[in-house]
Structures are given as structure tokens and as C-alpha cells.
Amino acid sequence: MMLAISDSWLLARNTILVGMVVNSACAIVGCWLLLRRLSLLGDAISHGVLPGIALAFLLTGKVTGLPILAGAMLVGMLTAFLTQTVKEQANVAEDASLGVVFTTLFAAGVLLIHYAASTGRGQVDLDPNCVLYGDILFVALDLGRTLPTMVGMLLGVAVFTLLFWKELKLATFDPALAAAVGLRPTLLYYALMALTAGVAVASFEAVGSILVVAMLIVPAATAQLLTERLSRLLALAVLVGCISSAIGYALAACWNASVAGMMAAAAGLQFALAVFFAPKHGLLSQALQRLGLRLRIAREDILSQLYRREEETQRSAIFSAAQLKAGSAPHWSSIALAQLRRRGLVVSPTSGELVLTPAGRQAAADLVRTHRLWERFLEENAALPLDHLHAPAERIEHFVGPAVQRELAEMIGPTGELDPHGKAIPAAPSPAK
Amino acid sequence: MSDFLKQNYNTLLVLAGTSLLGAAAGLIGAFAVLRRKALLGDALAHAALPGLCVAFLLVGGRHLGAMLVGAFVSGLLGLGVLASIRRFTKVKDDAALGIVLSVFFGVGIVLSRHIQQATMAGSKAGLDSYILGKTAGMIAADLYLIAGAAAALLIVVLLAYKEFRLVSFDPGFAQSQGWPVGRLDLAMMALAAVAVVIGLPTVGVVMIAALLILPSVSARFWTERLGLMLFLSAAFGAAMGFVGTIFSARSAALPAGPIIVLVGAAIFLLSGALAPRRGILARAWRNRRPLEPPPLAEEAAT
Numbered sequence: 001m002m003l004a005i006s007d008s009w010l011l012a013r014n015t016i017l018v019g020m021v022v023n024s025a026c027a028i029v030g031c032w033l034l035l036r037r038l039s040l041l042g043d044a045i046s047h048g049v050l051p052g053i054a055l056a057f058l059l060t061g062k063v064t065g066l067p068i069l070a071g072a073m074l075v076g077m078l079t080a081f082l083t084q085t086v087k088e089q090a091n092v093a094e095d096a097s098l099g100v101v102f103t104t105l106f107a108a109g110v111l112l113i114h115y116a117a118s119t120g121r122g123q124v125d126l127d128p129n130c131v132l133y134g135d136i137l138f139v140a141l142d143l144g145r146t147l148p149t150m151v152g153m154l155l156g157v158a159v160f161t162l163l164f165w166k167e168l169k170l171a172t173f174d175p176a177l178a179a180a181v182g183l184r185p186t187l188l189y190y191a192l193m194a195l196t197a198g199v200a201v202a203s204f205e206a207v208g209s210i211l212v213v214a215m216l217i218v219p220a221a222t223a224q225l226l227t228e229r230l231s232r233l234l235a236l237a238v239l240v241g242c243i244s245s246a247i248g249y250a251l252a253a254c255w256n257a258s259v260a261g262m263m264a265a266a267a268g269l270q271f272a273l274a275v276f277f278a279p280k281h282g283l284l285s286q287a288l289q290r291l292g293l294r295l296r297i298a299r300e301d302i303l304s305q306l307y308r309r310e311e312e313t314q315r316s317a318i319f320s321a322a323q324l325k326a327g328s329a330p331h332w333s334s335i336a337l338a339q340l341r342r343r344g345l346v347v348s349p350t351s352g353e354l355v356l357t358p359a360g361r362q363a364a365a366d367l368v369r370t371h372r373l374w375e376r377f378l379e380e381n382a383a384l385p386l387d388h389l390h391a392p393a394e395r396i397e398h399f400v401g402p403a404v405q406r407e408l409a410e411m412i413g414p415t416g417e418l419d420p421h422g423k424a425i426p427a428a429p430s431p432a433k
Numbered sequence: 434m435s436d437f438l439k440q441n442y443n444t445l446l447v448l449a450g451t452s453l454l455g456a457a458a459g460l461i462g463a464f465a466v467l468r469r470k471a472l473l474g475d476a477l478a479h480a481a482l483p484g485l486c487v488a489f490l491l492v493g494g495r496h497l498g499a500m501l502v503g504a505f506v507s508g509l510l511g512l513g514v515l516a517s518i519r520r521f522t523k524v525k526d527d528a529a530l531g532i533v534l535s536v537f538f539g540v541g542i543v544l545s546r547h548i549q550q551a552t553m554a555g556s557k558a559g560l561d562s563y564i565l566g567k568t569a570g571m572i573a574a575d576l577y578l579i580a581g582a583a584a585a586l587l588i589v590v591l592l593a594y595k596e597f598r599l600v601s602f603d604p605g606f607a608q609s610q611g612w613p614v615g616r617l618d619l620a621m622m623a624l625a626a627v628a629v630v631i632g633l634p635t636v637g638v639v640m641i642a643a644l645l646i647l648p649s650v651s652a653r654f655w656t657e658r659l660g661l662m663l664f665l666s667a668a669f670g671a672a673m674g675f676v677g678t679i680f681s682a683r684s685a686a687l688p689a690g691p692i693i694v695l696v697g698a699a700i701f702l703l704s705g706a707l708a709p710r711r712g713i714l715a716r717a718w719r720n721r722r723p724l725e726p727p728p729l730a731e732e733a734a735t
Contacts (some may be wrong), residue, residue, distance in 0.1 A: 039528040040472065043535075047639075089649050089705060089713065096471040100650055103643035104698040107691035110565060114687055132564075133542055210639060211542065214535030221528045258546040264539020271532060275522055283521060 012249060014140035018150065019245030021262060022203040025154040026215035027241035028161055029199050029224075031234050032192055034220040035172045040095065041080060044102035045193060046200040046212040048079035049108025053131065053201060053209070058116050065149070069201055076197020077190050079105065109209075134208030134260045146205060153202035157195060161234070164188065169230060207260035214239060214264035218271050225274040225281050240270050297398050298336035300367050303345065304397070306356050307364035311423070365426035366405075371397040372419035372426075373408040379420040380412070389420055435605070444682065448570050450576040450583075451635055451674030451693075454671020455644065457583040460590050462645030463652065464665050467601040472530060473512065473622065475642035478629050479534040480511020482541025482638050485563055489548055497575045498632065500563075505630045511537050512622070526730055539640070565735040566637030566690025568678045582631045586624055587667075597621060635674070637690035645656050647697035648673065654708035669704075673697040 007091035033042040052075035056068040066136065079101060113128050130138070139146045171178040173186040178185045200212045207215060224428030255262070255339035276283050337354075340346040345360030355365060374393040378384050384392075400408070409428065419425055465471050484507025485500050492499040511533050518529040527642050545560045590597065599607045600617045609612045625645060652665035677693030706713050 002514065034525075034528050037525055037527050039525075043531050090653060090701075091711070092466060092650050092653060093469045093471070095469060096466045096646050096650055099471050099475065099642050099646035100698075100701060102696050103640045103647070104701075107640055107643070107694035107698070110688060110691040113697070118686070129561075133546075149483075164496065181513040209538055211535060213531055214539050217528055217531040218536060221524050221532055224528075225522060252543075255543070255547065256550065257543045259548065261539040261542030264536055268532065268536030271536070275518070280657060281523060 011137065011140055012253065013142055015136055015259065016246050016249050018136055018140050018143070018147065018206055019249060019259070020242045021147070021150045021154050022199075022206050023215050023219065023241030023263070024238045025150070025157045025199045026203060026212065027219040027237035028157045028234055029192070029195050030216035030218075030220035031223070031237050032161075032168060032172065033196065033216060034224060035193075035230075035233075038192075039217045040098055041193070042196050042216045043082065043213040044083060044098045044105075045076045045079045045196045046209060046216065047102040047109075048074050048105040049197050049200045049204070050131070050209050051075065051112055052081065052109075052118050052197075053204060054109050054112030058112070058119075069149070069153075069198055071199035072197045073194040074197075075105075076193045076195075076200070079197070080190065080193040093220060101405065119267045125164055130208075131204060132208050132210055133258060134204060134206050134211065136206040136259045150202050150206070153198055156277055157199060160195060164191075168192075207263065211260045211264050214267055215244075218264070218267035219244065222267070222271045222274045225271075225278040227412060229413045240267065243270060294332050295336050295339065298332045299340055300398055302333065302336060303356070303364035304367045306346065306354060307361065307368050310356065310361075332422070362429060366429065367397055369426040370400045370405050370408075372423065373405060373412060374400065375419045375421070376412050376425070386420055443573075446573055446576050447571060447682075448675055448678050450571070450579045451568060451678045452671040452676075453580050453583040453587075454628075454632055454635060454675030455648070455670035455672070455693075456667040457586040457590075457670070458632055458644040459648030459666040459668070459673075460587060460650075461621065461624045461628050462662055462670070463666040464590075464597050464601050464621050464647035465520050465645055466649045466653075468618070468621065470622070470625075471646045472642065474625055474629050474645040476530050476534045477508040477512055477626055478542070478633065478638045480514075480537035481505070481508035481630060481633060482538055482563070483544055484510070485633070486541055486544035486548055486560070489560065490544070497578060501578070501630050505626060507537070508626055508630060511628075535554075541638075545619070562637070563633055564638050565688035566633075566635050566640065566693065567676040568635055568681050569691040571634070579631045579634075582627055586627055589624060593617075593620065595663050601659075608724050625717060635689060637688065640690045640694045642695040643697055644673065645671065647694070647701050651697070651701045651704040654712070655706040669700050672700060673688075676725070693703055 012102055030039075030042065033039050049072045052072045053068060056062075056071045060067050062068070064198075077238070082105075083094070083097050083210075084102045086092070087094055090097065090100075110128070110132075113131050117128055127135075127198060167178070167183050170181075171183060171188050175185050178301050199216075202211065203212050203215065219237040219240035220233070222240045223233045226236055227233055244263045244267040247266040249259055251257070251266065252259040252262040261311060274282065277285075279285055337346070340360070341348065345363060346354050347357055348354055371393045375389040376395055378389050379386075406428075417425060451694055462471070462474070464511065465474060481504035484503035484505070486503075487507070488500045488503025488669060489495065491503075515529055515533045519526060522529075524532070545564075545573055548560055596607075596612065596617055599612060600621070604614050604618075607617075628645065629641050632644050636644050648669035649662070649666040651669050652662045655665055656662050673693050673696050677689060677696045680696070681689040681692045704712070707715075709715055
């Protein structure tokens with residue numbers, strides 16, 4: 001069948017729209033599942049609704065509508081309940097009991113669907129492949145029938161989240177307190193399970209019952225890498241879900257491949273991108289943070305070395321670069337030195353020589369002050385022998401801010417002019433400056 | 434008698450293969466369940482799908498050996514990704530499992546649809562059977578491969594029995610005694626991966642986890658001793674394969690996976706109901722007249 005350009009454009013728009021509705025509903029529910037560490041129960045429920053769908057089809061002859069939604073919600077709660085029961089009765093870990101429940105329900109569902117398909121009852125054919133893998137293009141061609149259920153489900157999920165925002169938040173982050181103030185966390189838990197089943201059923205026609213779990217978990221997990229605020233988590237998860245829908249369709253159209261599978265792959269791609277490039281928790285930014293820290297430590301080590309040399313020689317020291325102790329990472333220290341020169345903390349009158357500028361001397365004095373205050377503090381409070389004081393101070397001097405430094409000085413009191421080795425502790429910079 | 438053998442040669446071969454497969458999966462599955470890694474098998478199976486498809490595309494047809502190697506490689510890749518997510522991100526274990534499972538499966542679906550459209554009806558049944566399982570239509574060479582792998586697995590488990598037992602029950606103690614716990618865990622995982630991969634054609638990607646989990650969870654009802662539990666688990670696994678094959682042979686239209694799983698579920702339910710000490714009936718009989726009221730402390734705690 002050849003579609004005209006305008007038709008195929010309409011189909012693309014409708015498909016992406018359906019995908020976005022389905023993905024958004026799943027993403028919202030998925031956030032709650034993820035935060036409560038119920039992702040796998042979500043997986044089990046999305047498998048478990050299969051027999052519910054098949055039974056409802058056998059009874060009513062339809063694959064959408066309220067009876068199926070209601071039936072699926074019951075099955076969703078049943079899955080959660082059965083998992084708990086198997087766990088207790090068989091005395092096995094939760095993952096094994098999940099494995100027992102979802103494979104059994106899924107197996108029953110597959111056989112029931114084959115049976116239902118073979119009876120050929122009802123107005124619609126129940127194609128086993130369709131139920132398992134979904135057929136979003138088919139759904140998009142028949143928006144009048146399919147969209148109301150999906151939009152209804154999305155609205156239901158959104159209203160539930162807004163209405164019970166406070167309760168969900170409390171039950172998620174502090175279940176004990178939620179129970180103590182009488183919020184009925186168990187009720188909320190089963191409501192969440194019912195919703196999970198609801199979105200799974202509302203979505204199965206579009207994406208199939210196996211791939212729903214990608215729409216539930218992956219957007220939420222991606223959003224979790226990008227933010228730490230609950231409201232943003234939900235918003236970002238919905239956004240990731242919608243992007244998956246658009247990119248998934250585009251890729252599938254290019255490749256002439258399964259739209260639902262591509263949506264899952266697009267969600268996975270976004271997750272991978274977030275793993276590497278997330279602003280705060282991404283691998284790249286963490287590596288950069290570590291690099292920044294290393295460079296700062298290398299810079300500070302150079303400054304304090306120059307300061308000590310000045311102290312020993314009692315003059316504005318000329319220090320040959322070759323004398324610098326390289327520390328643990330020689331290549332970092334040459335970069336660090338270049339940075340110090342650029343910032344005007346160190347100058348080289350002749351090549352190979354280093355001299356602290358006034359600003360550099362002040363920064364170095366501050367570091368050495370922290371170092372020696374810490375040595376005094378350890379000597380007075382930790383009963384360490386004299387030759388064990390330098391190493392810990394050398395480590396901690398990079399991480400003590402002005403506030404802690406002030407506190408240290410106060411604890412040591414007005415006598416704190418010398419460090420345990422008898423060297424002067426540099427004075428704090430005068431506040432007038 | 435020899436006539437019977439000749440006529441039913443294929444059926445007997447399939448029965449032997451699936452029983453051996455069930456026994457091997459039941460055996461290694463018991464360790465996976467005890468080690469609380471039951472669902473890793475599920476993730477591995479889902480992650481194997483893209484590898485199956487890539488191997489199909491590379492070899493250009495349904496070649497069982499190549500496809501199983503592909504499945505094994507991409508399954509292990511999935512586990513590697515899972516371990517990396519756990520190691521390098523703050524995503525929790527359960528979500529990481531869900532992500533690996535669903536994204537790999539999504540890619541697998543994309544590839545398998547692509548293959549179906551590219552090759553049309555000719556090999557269509559071939560790939561679908563890997564998702565829901567199929568016992569009919571196997572050739573002898575396939576089954577020799579499966580049976581050989583299953584037998585090798587049984588032998589390794591028997592040889593490494595003592596080590597596996599220690600690691601399953603007290604990894605901390607094993608570590609302190611200088612056993613290479615990490616490597617033993619890895620070995621168990623690799624054996625489970627072998628069981629999953631050779632089970633894929635018969636039980637299918639979606640439900641293969643049941644072959645690892647159901648036999649051992651059922652066996653757990655009957656005994657407290659590991660040796661007996663392993664024996665029962667292997668026996669239940671073999672029964673799943675054997676009975677499931679018989680039932681699925683009666684209707685070629687039905688996928689074999691769900692039937693095998695439902696046989697396992699029946700064994701589980703019967704075990705849960707009838708087992709002598711831990712079964713529900715036995716416990717109800719023991720508890721028919723409570724001797725003492727439940728302690729108050731427990732009520733207060735809930």
C-alpha cells in the first residue's frame with residue numbers, strides 16, 4: 001500500500017502523538033516506581049496484565065475500554081500480592097518470587113491469547129504478535145478508538161499524582177513517618193500497582209506488553225541522573241519519554257523497523273547520554289571534577305613549597321623550577337605551574353626560576369596557616385607523635401575552607417602562634433584588606 | 434521395539450534434549466536463586482536477543498551454533514553493561530536490571546522485525562521461536578549441541594559442588610578462607626548463561642528465567658539439605674522439559690515456552706501445597722490449634 005505524502009505525514013504525526021501520550025503516562029508512574037525501588041515489580045506487572053487482557057477479550061470481545069482497564073488494575077494488584085505471598089510462603093528472596101509470578105502469569109497470558117485468537121471471537125482479531133510487540137502504526141490509524149483510553153489514562157495518572165502529591169512524596173521518602181501520621185502507605189502502594197497495570201494496559205496496543213517496561217523505567221532513570229528535585233524528575237522523565245517517541249519513530253521510519261523497539265532503543269540512548277554527559281552525576285563531569293581537584297591540589301602544593309622556601313631562606317626566594325617536588329603526578333604539576341603563572345600568583349624573572357607575587361604569597365600563607373593550625377589541633381586533640389602530624393595536615397589542607405580555619409584558630413586560642421614544630425603560623429589576612 | 438524407536442526417533446531426541454536442558458538449568462538455577470541472582474538470568478536472556486539477530490544477519494540464516502554464540506556474547510555484554518551501571522551511576526540495582534533488560538530487548542525486537550521484513554516468510558518462524566520457544570522442528574544436530582552443553586554443565590557443577598555450596602551460603606566466610614569468591618560467582622554466572630542460552634530455542638527469551646527459578650523454588654519446599662535440593666531441582670527441571678515437550682508436541686501452533694513454564698508452575702503449586710514440612714497443608718495441620726497466643730512484641734513492631 002502506497003501512502004501519499006500528506007497521508008504519511010499525518011500518520012507520522014499521529015504515531016508520535018500516541019507515543020508521547022503513552023510514554024508520558026508511563027514515565028510519571030515509572031518515577032514513583034523507581035524512587036520506591038519497585039522497578040522490577042513494574043516489569044512483573046507489565047507481564048502480568050497479559051492474562052487479564054486475554055480474559056477480558058474472551059469475555060467482552062474487545063481489547064480496549066473500561067472492563068479491560070478495570071480487570072488489568074485488579075491483575076496488577078494481584079501480581080503485587082502474589083509476589084508477596086510467594087516470597088513469604090516459599091521463603092525465597094524477592095527477585096525469585098517475582099520470577100515465579102511474572103513468568104507464570106505471562107505464560108498463562110500467551111496461551112490464553114493464542115486460544116482467544118484461535119476462537120476468532122469478537123469484532124477485532126486478537127493477534128498474538130500485536131499483543132506482545134504492539135503495533136503503534138495501527139493504533140495511529142484508528143485514533144478515534146484508541147486515543148480516548150490513552151489520554152484518559154494519562155489524565156488519570158496526572159490527576160492522581162497531583163492530588164496525592166504530598167502523600168506519595170512522604171510515602172516514597174519516609175514510609176515510616178507516612179505510616180505514623182496515618183497516611184495508609186499500603187493503600188497507596190496498591191493504588192500505585194493498579195496505576196502501573198493501568199498504564200501497561202493502555203499502552204500494550206501501541207508498544208506491546210513486553211516493551212512497556214522500557215517506557216516505565218528508562219525515562220525515570222534518565223531523569224534521575226539529571227536532577228535531584230522531585231518535580232523536575234517527573235517533568236524530565238516525561239520529556240525523555242516524549243523525545244523517545246519522536247526519535248524512535250524517526251529512526252523506525254528510516255529503517256522501516258519496529259516503532260516500539262526503536263522507542264525503547266531511543267530511551268536507552270538517552271540514558272546512555274545522561275550517564276556520560278549529565279551535568280552533575282555524569283561520568284564526564286565527574287572526571288572533569290576530579291581533574292580540577294587534582295590540578296588545584298598540585299597548584300596548592302607548589303604555592304606552599306615556595307612559601308616554605310621563602311621562610312627558610314628569609315628572602316623573596318628564587319626557586320629553580322627543577323627543584324619543585326613533583327608529587328604524585330608530574331605532568332599535572334607542570335600544568336598547575338602554568339595556571340599559577342597565568343593567574344599572576346607566580347612569576348619567573350629568568351627562565352627556570354620561580355618567585356611568589358604578593359597575591360601568591362597571600363594565598364600560600366593561607367594554605368600554610370591551615371596546615372599548621374591543623375597540626376596544632378592534632379597535637380592537642382589526637383595525641384599523635386610529632387612526626388605523624390605533617391602527613392594528615394598535608395592531605396587536609398586542600399579541603400579546609402575559611403569557616404573551618406577560623407574555627408580551628410578559635411579552638412587553639414590566642415597562644416596559637418607556633419606550630420608543633422616551632423614554626424610560625426602565618427597570621428590570618430587582615431579583614432580591612 | 435526398533436520400529437517404535439525409528440518412528441519416534443525425533444520425538445525421543447527432543448524429549449532427551451529438553452529433559453537434559455531442564456535438569457541443567459534446574460541445577461545451576463538453584464545456585465542462582467540461593468545467591469539471590471535469580472533475575473540476572475532474565476536480564477541475560479533479554480540481552481541475548483540482539484546477539485541472536487546479529488548472528489543471524491552475519492551468518493545469513495538460521496544456524497544454531499552461530500546464533501547461540503551470538504546470544505552468549507550479547508547476553509554477557511548485557512551483564513557487563515548492568516555491572517557498569519551499578520558501578521558508575523547512582524541508579525539502583527533493580528532499575529539497572531530493568532533498563533538493560535528492556536533496552537536490549539527493544540533493540541532485539543527492532544533487529545528481528547528487520548530480519549523478518551528482509552527475508553520474508555522463509556525464516557519468519559525461525560526467529561519468533563526464540564522469543565516464545567519452540568520444541569518442534571529441531572534437527573538432530575541442534576539437539577546434540579544442546580544436550581552436549583547441558584551435559585558439560587552438569588559435570589562442571591558436580592565437580593565444583595563444594596566450592597559453589599560454600600559461596601552460596603556464606604560468601605563472607607569463603608572470602609576469609611581465601612576462596613576466590615568473585616571468580617566462583619563469575620563461574621556460576623557463566624554456567625547460568627550457558628543454561629539460558631541453550632534453553633533459548635526451546636523456552637524462549639521472555640520466560641527462560643522460569644527454567645532457572647521455578648525448579649529450585651519448588652525444590653526448596655521439600656528439603657533443607659542442599660544436595661537433595663539440587664537433585665530435586667534438577668529432577669523438577671527435567672520434568673518441566675519432558676512434560677512440557679509432550680504437551681507442546683500435541684499442538685504445533687502453540688509456542689513451547691509458556692507450556693513448559695506452566696508445567697513448572699504446576700510443580701511449584703503442588704510442592705507448595707503438599708511438601709511434608711514446609712507445605713501449606715502441612716503447616717495448616719501443625720497450626721490447627723495454636724498452643725500459645727502470638728507475642729505482643731511482634732504486633733507492636735508491625
